[in-house]
Amino acid sequence: MSEFKFKALVVEEVQENIFKRSIKEIIYEGLSEEEVLIKVEYSALNYKDALSARGHKGITRKYPHIPGVDAAGIIEETKGNKFTAGEKVFVTGYDLGMNTDGGFSEFIKVPEGWVIRTPQNFTSRDLMIYGTAGFTAGIAIYEMQRNEITPDKGKILVTGATGGVGCLAIAMLTKAGYYVVASTGKPDKKDFLMRIGAKEVISREDVNDSSGKALLKKQWVGAIDNVGGNTLNTVIRSMEHRGVVASIGLVQSDKIESTVYPFILRGIRLIGIDSAESPMDYRLKIWNKIFNEWRINSHEDLVKECSLFELDKEINLILNGGQTGKVIVKIESEK
Ligand SMILES: NC(=O)c1ccc[n+]([C@@H]2O[C@H](COP(=O)([O-])OP(=O)(O)OC[C@H]3O[C@@H](n4cnc5c(N)ncnc54)[C@H](OP(=O)(O)O)[C@@H]3O)[C@@H](O)[C@H]2O)c1
Structure with missing residues (x-):
């Protein structure tokens, strides 16, 4: 696919240990072998994302960086053989949002081995209500x-x-x-x-x-x-x-x-409990239970939805221990 630009929440280290976050344009420059490009529909906010977004070298060693350990969306392009363009998928954990650019972005580029298919009866939004x-x-x-x-x-x-x-x-x-x-x-x-x-x-x-x-x-x-x-x-x-x-x-x-x-x-x-590095067979066992016997009856009471542009204040709130419920991030892409 030819080069294109997309938007993401980028955290930069403007001086030593002084960080700034803003929405920026990123240039997409193609995939490596066995990687997929996912058009993100929803991400979610976790405490760890907020630490990375505030600047935390224990979580993210190098800045500039895009936080977001969770993403759900659609395969746009692949250089692997597990998925095809148009499939609904999601990623949680591994290195996403830590030292690999994460889900607070219109697109993510990840190894296909991190990716799980979204079941038919779930949307990307449903998936991110659970997330990490x-x-x-x-x-x-x-x-x-x-x-x-x-x-x-x-x-x-x-x-x-x-x-x-x-x-x-x-x-x-x-x-x-x-x-x-x-x-x-x-x-x-x-x-x-x-x-x-x-x-x-x-x-x-x-x-x-x-x-x-x-x-x-x-x-x-x-x-x-x-x-x-x-x-x-x-x-x-x-x-x-x-x-x-x-x-x-x-x-x-x-x-x-x-x-x-x-x-x-x-x-x-x-x-x-270590969610990020759980092996794939173990992950699938847990997700299968979430999709079936642990599927919660009504989500909406515990969900707060925001856009990429509204995320900044939600990050501050979670850092202060002031959030209630699960914050999900709707990513609206122009592409
Ligand atoms: N091990 C893993 O794989 C894994 C995965 C995900 C998250 N985590 C960790 O799990 C923790 C929760 O994550 P989260 O995303 O749910 O964060 P969160 O939404 O910020 O929830 C943390 C909650 O803890 C309570 N709290 C905040 N400050 C506190 C304090 N000083 N003393 C006692 N309670 C306090 C608050 O609830 P109340 O006001 O109701 O008390 C707050 O809503 C974080 O430490 C995160 O890093 C670990």
Whole structure:
């Protein structure tokens, strides 16, 4: 295909560690072997995208850069043999939006091995409502189930409940039949959390114990933690015997202090969740469950849609911990 120009949200390092983001025109210069060009219809905003968009060398080593770890759209051109032009596809994770230009763009160029076909009964928009957040929540549910945490066993705690991963975890766990307790720092979002499936809503402070006790009252048979720090430390000490904790995020802190007692006296299991580098066969297993038994009934309550041009303020909001629900980005291309 001949050269053409398209628009994207570009982050530049204007001075050392000073970053600026703006919508810019990019020149498309063709594909390498086994790459595909995808015309992006929808992307999604994740906490990691916001860090990359603010300038974060732990996530994105080199700038200028286009963030966006998620993209769904249509194959425009291919130099591989897995897909044909016109097919509906999506990508989450791998290096997309980290050191490979990402989904906040009219087009992305990626290895075909990262790409998954969108099922017939899903649109690109549906797909991005899940995106990395839903996929990550799906891994956590899958790992709980593999460790015998079935709905009859007890309550599941979700921390950082109003965030992207939190909301999708609540809705998907509910669909899978679990009793979900949501922990939030936004007391005014209680009704919202109950509408998407939570049976109880507790305060962030209820999961922030500073007593120093090695073990706390047993409360949760499973937990999905998006927060890290003392919240995760509190969760670990509050698990039922043989409970499973999925460690996903670090918005509070990347540090955890714990003793071995919850592990050796209660046999709790702490499972790390890495969505980005999940192997393709594992990915397909999780997505298949999302497309079927964990497919949430109504999305719209938890979705906020914006355009590429409105993304800047949504990035600031997620960085301040102020987002509620899942932000999806509609990409309108002129080509
Ligand atoms: N492991 C993986 O593969 C993977 C994949 C996706 C995301 N993640 C990580 O998971 C975390 C959540 O991602 P996200 O995209 O859902 O982010 P998000 O939309 O910003 O959600 C994070 C939520 O955490 C709560 N929160 C914010 N600041 C907090 C603080 N200082 N202390 C306690 N709670 C706080 C807020 O919920 P409330 O106000 O309701 O408490 C916020 O909405 C991030 O750390 C992200 O990097 C990891």
